[in-house]
Amino acid sequence: MIARLNRTPHATADAEGRKSYMRFLPPLLAAVAAALVFFAGVTTGHISMDDWGYIYGCPFVRDGLSAANVAAAFSQFGYDAFWMPLTFISYMADITFFGGGWAVHHAVCVAIHAANAALAFVLLKRLASVFAPEASPRETALACLAAALFWALHPMRAEAVVYIAARKDLLWTFFALLGLIAWIGHIRRGGGVSLALATACCVLACLSKPTAVCFPFLALALEWAALGRFPRRLWRYAPMLATAVLVGAITLYCQSNPIDHERLDVFGEPLWWRVLNAAVASGMYLWHVVAPGGIRFDYRAVFGGCPLDCAFALSVLGLVLALFAVSLRFAGSRLRAALWLAAAWAILSIGPVSGVLGTVNGDHAYADRYSYFPALAVSLVLAAALLELRQGRRFAVCAALAFAAVAAMCPFTIAVARSYRDDFSAFSRTLAKDPDHWRALRVVGSEYCARLGRMDEGVAMLKRSLELRPSQRTADALAYVLALRCAPGDVAEVRRLGAAVARDERLDRTGFMLEALGLADLAEGDDESAARRFAAALKVPARAHSDLNTRLCLGYALANLGRTKEALALLDALRDATDGEVRFKAAAAARQIRNGHARRFCL
Numbered sequence: 001m002i003a004r005l006n007r008t009p010h011a012t013a014d015a016e017g018r019k020s021y022m023r024f025l026p027p028l029l030a031a032v033a034a035a036l037v038f039f040a041g042v043t044t045g046h047i048s049m050d051d052w053g054y055i056y057g058c059p060f061v062r063d064g065l066s067a068a069n070v071a072a073a074f075s076q077f078g079y080d081a082f083w084m085p086l087t088f089i090s091y092m093a094d095i096t097f098f099g100g101g102w103a104v105h106h107a108v109c110v111a112i113h114a115a116n117a118a119l120a121f122v123l124l125k126r127l128a129s130v131f132a133p134e135a136s137p138r139e140t141a142l143a144c145l146a147a148a149l150f151w152a153l154h155p156m157r158a159e160a161v162v163y164i165a166a167r168k169d170l171l172w173t174f175f176a177l178l179g180l181i182a183w184i185g186h187i188r189r190g191g192g193v194s195l196a197l198a199t200a201c202c203v204l205a206c207l208s209k210p211t212a213v214c215f216p217f218l219a220l221a222l223e224w225a226a227l228g229r230f231p232r233r234l235w236r237y238a239p240m241l242a243t244a245v246l247v248g249a250i251t252l253y254c255q256s257n258p259i260d261h262e263r264l265d266v267f268g269e270p271l272w273w274r275v276l277n278a279a280v281a282s283g284m285y286l287w288h289v290v291a292p293g294g295i296r297f298d299y300r301a302v303f304g305g306c307p308l309d310c311a312f313a314l315s316v317l318g319l320v321l322a323l324f325a326v327s328l329r330f331a332g333s334r335l336r337a338a339l340w341l342a343a344a345w346a347i348l349s350i351g352p353v354s355g356v357l358g359t360v361n362g363d364h365a366y367a368d369r370y371s372y373f374p375a376l377a378v379s380l381v382l383a384a385a386l387l388e389l390r391q392g393r394r395f396a397v398c399a400a401l402a403f404a405a406v407a408a409m410c411p412f413t414i415a416v417a418r419s420y421r422d423d424f425s426a427f428s429r430t431l432a433k434d435p436d437h438w439r440a441l442r443v444v445g446s447e448y449c450a451r452l453g454r455m456d457e458g459v460a461m462l463k464r465s466l467e468l469r470p471s472q473r474t475a476d477a478l479a480y481v482l483a484l485r486c487a488p489g490d491v492a493e494v495r496r497l498g499a500a501v502a503r504d505e506r507l508d509r510t511g512f513m514l515e516a517l518g519l520a521d522l523a524e525g526d527d528e529s530a531a532r533r534f535a536a537a538l539k540v541p542a543r544a545h546s547d548l549n550t551r552l553c554l555g556y557a558l559a560n561l562g563r564t565k566e567a568l569a570l571l572d573a574l575r576d577a578t579d580g581e582v583r584f585k586a587a588a589a590a591r592q593i594r595n596g597h598a599r600r601f602c603l
Contacts, residue, residue: 026121026125026141026144026145026148027117027118027119027121027122027148028118029145030117030118030120030121030145030148030149030152031114031115031117031118032114033117033149033152033153034110034113034114034116034117034152034153035110035111035113035114037153037410037413037414037417038110038113038114038157038158038161038162038413038417039110040414040417040418041106041109041110041158041161041162041417041418041420041421042103042106042107042110043102043103043106043418043421043422044101044102044103045102045421045422045425046102046105046164046422047163047164047165047297047420047422047423047426048423049165049298049423049439050080050165051102051105051163051164051165053080053165054080054087054088054091054164054165055091055095055100055105055164056100058079058080058088058091059072060072060073060076060079060088061073061088061091061092061095062095063092063095064092064093064095064096064100065089065092065093065095065096066092069092070085070089070092073085073086073088073089073092076259077250077253077254077257077259078253078254078255078257078258078259079258079259080258080259081254081255081258082168082209082210082251082254083210083247083250083251083254084168084207084208084209084210085207086171086204086207086208087167087168087171087208087209090108090167090171091105091167094108102164105164105167106162106164108167109161109162109164109166109167109170110161112167112170112171112174113152113157113160113161113170115174116152116170116173116174116177117148117149117151117152119174119177119178119181120148120151120152120177120376120379121144121145121148122177122181123177123180123181123184123376124144124147124148124379124380124383125140125141125144126181126184127184127222127338127341127380127383127384128140128143128144128383128384128387130225130226130334130337131334131335131337131338131384131387132334132384132387132388132390135387135390139387139390139395140387142386142399143382143383143386143387143390143395143399144383146382146383146386146399146402146403146406147379147380147382147383147386147402148379149403149406150378150379150382150402150405150406151375151376151378151379153406153409153410153413154289154292154375154409154413155288155292155295155409155412155413155416156285156288156289156292156295156368156371156375157368157372157375157413158295158368158413158416158417158419158420159295159297159367159368159369159420160368160369160372161417162417162420162421163297163369163420166369166372168208168209169209169211169369169370169372169373170372171205171208171209172205172206172208172209172211172212172373173205173372173373174205174208175201175202175204175205175208175212176201176202176205176212176215176218176373178197178201179197179198179199179200179201179202179205179215179219180198180218180219180222182194182195182197182198182201183198183219183222183223184222184226186198186236187222187223187226187227195236198219198240199239199240199243201215202215202216202219202239202240202243202244203243206243206244206247207247210247210248210250210251210352211349211352211353211370211373212244212247213243213244213245213247213248213251213352214244214348214349214351214352215240215244216237216240216241216243216244217344217348218344218345218348218349219237219240220237221341221344221345221348222341225337225338225340225341228337269303269355271356273303274354274355274356275356276306276307276310277301277307277354277355277365277366278354278355278356279313279314279317280307280308280309280310280313280314280317280365280366281299281307281313281354281355281365281366281370282313282317282350282354283309283312283313283314283315283316283317283320284299284309284313284316284366285350285366285371285374285375286316286317286320287312287313287316288368289375289378292409292412292416293412294433295368295416296429296430296432296433296434297419297420297426297427297429297430298364298367298426298427298430298437298439298440299364299365299366299367300364300365300434300436300437300438300439301364301365302365307365308365308434324339324343327339328340331388332388334384334388335384335385335388338380338381338384339381339384341380342377342378342380342381342384343377345374345376345377345380346374346377349373349374349377350370350371350374353367353370354366382402385398386398386399386402423443423447424443424444424447424451427439427440427443427444428440428444431444436468438465438468438469438471438474439465439469441461441462441464441465441468442461442462442465442471442473442474442477444461445457445458445459445460445461445462445464445465445477445481446458446462446477446481448461449481449484449485455481455484455485458481459478459481459482459485462474462477462478462481463478466478473510475497475513476508476510476512476513476516477512478497479493479494479497479498479512479513479516479517480512480513480515480516480519482494482497482516483515483516483517483519483520483523484519484603486519486523486603491520491523491524494516494517494519494520495517495520497513497516498513498516498517498520501513501514501517502517505533505536508536508537508540509540509541509542510540510542510543510545511537511538511540511543511545511550512537512545514533514534514536514537514540515533515534515537515549515550515553517529517533518530518531518533518534518537518550518553518557519553519603521533522553522556522557522560522602522603523602523603525600527557527560527561528561530553530557531554531557531558531561534550534551534553534554534557535554537550538550538551538554546579548574548577548578548579548582549579549582551570551573551574552570552571552574552582552585552586552589553603554570555567555568555570555571555574555586555589555601556589556601556602556603557601558570559571559589559593559601560600560601564593567589567593568590568593568594571586571587571589571590571593572586572590574586574587575587589601
């Protein structure tokens with residue numbers, strides 16, 4: 001059986017030399033196509049949900065590569081509830097070697113995805129020698145290229161590629177693909193070098209994202225499929241399995257004892273709900289493969305109840321399982337082996353993020369980025385099916401249809417990639433698909449107020465979000481917007497929302513509520529309290545938003561108190577502010593103070 005991996009019946013040595021381009025051109029085409037399609041996602045924007053926290057809000061990442069920062073990446077167990085030192089080091093490298101900035105981080109993610117597209121082709125081609133050893137090099141290359149492009153250019157890849165915080169999915173996939181390619185080499189030729197390379201890649205994948213704990217089981221399934229029997233010499237798996245167990249234990253500790261993140265109750269939801277949610281997620285992943293129009297960022301979980309789209313997703317899952325059973329009944333032995341390997345691939349790689357083994361998804365029901373690696377199972381089936389139909393003209397027709405389908409979905413993939421450029425565009429798409437999504441209501445409502453000036457609509461969205469899911473962050477945003485709008489009754493609402501922070505200012509972790517209370521004080525003429533609260537807001541350790549408006553308001557409060565020297569120092573320092581409106585207001589206020597114009601400053 002292992003001879004399948006060594007046969008190349010249609011290619012002599014001379015023919016291989018003449019057609020060497022078939023080895024290098026297809027993976028290069030896959031990489032270039034992936035880079036071109038997802039270049040649309042290279043922007044100066046970002047999604048604040050984790051992007052900031054992973055990079056510029058992370059104390060051991062934001063300054064770039066250094067021995068101390070690298071050591072901290074390994075020793076800080078549980079930063080943001082994850083242990084992924086290699087991913088953090090990659091962000092440091094962006095800053096050190098390319099200067100940092102959101103566009104740089106996006107470009108590096110696209111480059112990694114392009115490399116993954118090439119590696120996906122190489123792996124599929126190696127697997128094709130198992131499931132279709134009689135196929136010619138041309139047929140194999142075309143089938144595997146179509147399958148690799150279908151995976152690499154599918155709209156479901158957009159979240160993993162453009163969402164910077166999802167780089168961990170790109171990195172662990174990169175090392176897993178390299179490791180599996182090396183593992184096939186080990187199955188084919190034996191030897192310690194390929195075994196050591198596969199083991200090293202397993203370790204690097206686990207250091208990129210804990211989901212890679214599935215790697216040793218994938219390698220076992222792959223060898224089983226290649227040999228047609230259960231593998232022997234199981235001691236070869238011991239180092240990989242030990243790595244998986246260790247990283248799994250560290251991950252459970254990190255989830256339960258996070259740093260700068262709320263504690264996750266890993267097994268908080270009942271088992272029946274976790275299994276049901278995983279089944280619904282699987283059904284929706286499968287549906288979005290063929291009908292990606294409904295994909296969006298941040299699928300909302302319904303804890304303790306029936307998940308969204310439950311009946312539909314379970315129907316899709318049932319239909320796919322029925323088709324799988326029928327295919328096993330009528331397929332040839334090699335296609336049947338490919339189907340079993342694809343099923344094992346999908347189940348093993350989606351398992352760690354399905355939530356069945358623990359509610360590790362936070363408040364997400366599922367996410368397209370979780371399907372980044374598992375979706376290669378679909379490409380494996382596609383490649384095997386195309387090669388099964390290679391007799392006569394069927395292969396040419398089916399391959400042409402596959403390439404046409406890939407080309408047809410590229411414009412939609414580009415549009416989806418662009419939707420991940422910032423919070424507003426990403427969550428606007430989410431809100432269009434799920435009007436009761438509490439996080440999308442908060443983000444889009446805040447942007448309506450800040451970006452579009454549509455305060456009334458924004459306030460209504462924030463209130464709806466707070467009603468659906470009480471959250472301190474939403475209360476902070478609502479209080480801040482109400483303090484800025486300052487309509488009748490708004491100040492009283494701000495004081496109600498900020499009552500706890502008014503009693504103990506240390507409760508405000510972001511500075512938003514202190515600023516809202518300061519604005520309310522400024523509006524009511526309590527300048528002493530306003531100055532104290534603005535100053536406290538500027539000192540909040542976990543502050544992540546711009547302090548320009550806070551410094552302007554502090555300058556106003558100090559000027560109203562007659563502390564003109566301190567006020568002018570603050571206002572003059574804002575002359576070079578990046579925000580043009582703040583710069584103009586600061587300059588106007590400073591000029592009026594110097595000219596002795598008596599007036600009370602207020603936003």
